[in-house]
Each structure stands twice: as C-alpha cells, then as structure tokens.
Amino acid sequence: MRVVETPSDLQLEGEIGFVPTMGAFHDGHLSLFRAAREENELVVVSLFVNPAQFDEDEDLGRYPRNATRDFELAEEAGVDVLFVPDRDEMYPPGFQTWVEVEQLGSMLEGQHRPGHFRGVATVCLKLFNLVRPQRAYFGQKDAQQVAVVKQMVRDLAVPVEIRVLPTVRDASGLALSSRNDLLSPEERERALSLPRALEARDQNLLDGLEVDYFEEADFEPRVLAAAVRVGGTRLIDNVVLEGDPS
Ligand code: AMP
Secondary structure, eight states: OEEEOSGGGTOOOSOEEEEEEOSOOOHHHHHHHHHHHHHOSEEEEEEOOOGGGOSOHHHHHHSOOOHHHHHHHHHHTTOSEEEOOOHHHHSOTTOOOOOOOTTTTTSTHHHHSTTHHHHHHHHHHHHHHHHOOSEEEEEGGGHHHHHHHHHHHHHTTOSOEEEEEOOOBOTTSOBOOGGGGGOOHHHHHHHTHHHHHHHHTOGGGGTTSEEEEEEEEOOSSOEEEEEEEETTEEEEEEEEOSSOOO
C-alpha cells in the first residue's frame, strides 16, 4: 500500500474504487474497503478529518484519530493507496468555492449542524476531482450524507457511480462509529437505546437521552433517522423502512 500526501503523487491508473473517510477505522469502513476491492482494479481510501464539516472546534479537536492502526487495517483490507492530504492541500489560502445541496442539506442533520453538508459535499467533490474514481463507496449509516452526495452527483453531472453498503453494527446492535470510542462504558450502555428505539419505531425508548430528531425521511430508500446526545457525544443512526440500502 502506498501512502500519498500530495495530489500530484497520486498518479492513478485503471478502474478506481474510492472510499472517503475520516479515519479511526472500524468494520463499517472495512466493509466499504472490501466492496471496493471486489469491484475495482485499484482501491483508493482518503483519510481526511474535514474541518469544514464540523460546526464546533471542540468537536473537531475531540474526533478520534489513530493513524498507525488505520494504516495497518487499510493494508490488511487490500487498499492500494491511502490518500492523506493535509488541510492546506484541501483548503488552500484564499479558498472560497462551496457546494450547497440546498434542500437535502438543510433538513434533519443540516438543521442541527448548519454548514455540515456544505462541508461534506465540497470535500467529496474535491476528492472525486483529485482521485477520479469510477465508483465511490458510502455507508447507509449516514443515510442523509448518501442522499446529499447522490443529489450533488446528479445535479453537477459528476462522472462517478455511488455505491451504498448496509450499516454495520456490533453484537449489541450499536451502529459502529468512530465516535463510539468517545463513550464511557456507562454511556455506551445508554447509547443502546438508540438502535432499540429505531428498531421498535418508538421514540419513547430514547428515555434519558437528549434527542435532536427522530423522524422519517424520504430518502431512497426511505428511513427512520435519529440523532441523540449521550454525554458530550453526538450519535446518529437510522433504519431502512423500505427498499434495499445497496
Ligand atoms: P467516516 O470516517 O465516519 O466519515 O465514515 C466513512 C464512511 O464509512 C462513510 O461513508 C460512512 O457512512 C461509512 N460508515 C461509517 N460507519 C459505518 C457503519 N457502521 N456501517 C457502514 N458504513 C459506515
């Protein structure tokens, strides 16, 4: 596996499967790497904790980072190129061009995290332009992110196929997330009411958690999506109500 920091060193050839990530890899990421491995000649993974999609500096500072382990896991999963651009590469001085997916980007998550999807859409488009993949892989865990990225790709005729993989959960039902690393054992226990409430379609089961939203959303497929705060950590999850997440 090659680790590349500068876009001019990417020098990619062949059919490319691309997985954009923010690191602290878990089995959710690995399922995307494996799908990309099966379907493409070359697998490129980006690791960039995108400051533009965080609304609070505190949240950005707390975001889990584990570069050494990420490197090992990516290599084991058969990733060919790990692209780790620095902040100035992605947002050079004077940067001023943003992608705004107006409606899909302002509801649910967008309402509670203003500017979040502007940051997501912009960094994804820039990464697509640098990597030029045939296919890009995303997790259904972030259902609204999938909807926003698909809309951008359609609206701006970006030449990439968006592939979506199901949410990976641990044995207790909690959706894997890099942010789970921030939970204390007691908080982790309390966080289990999130998947339980979604599974039962019953917001009352979120008793004791601070709820940002618990709402059906008309994405493709339709989902019941929720965001909660457990202590200082914000978690999102969703269940598919109809159709196939892939
Ligand atoms: P992140 O590093 O959290 O930005 O996530 C990178 C990609 O992995 C995104 O497309 C996420 O939707 C996906 N992902 C994160 N957690 C999971 C999960 N538990 N199951 C499936 N995909 C996931």
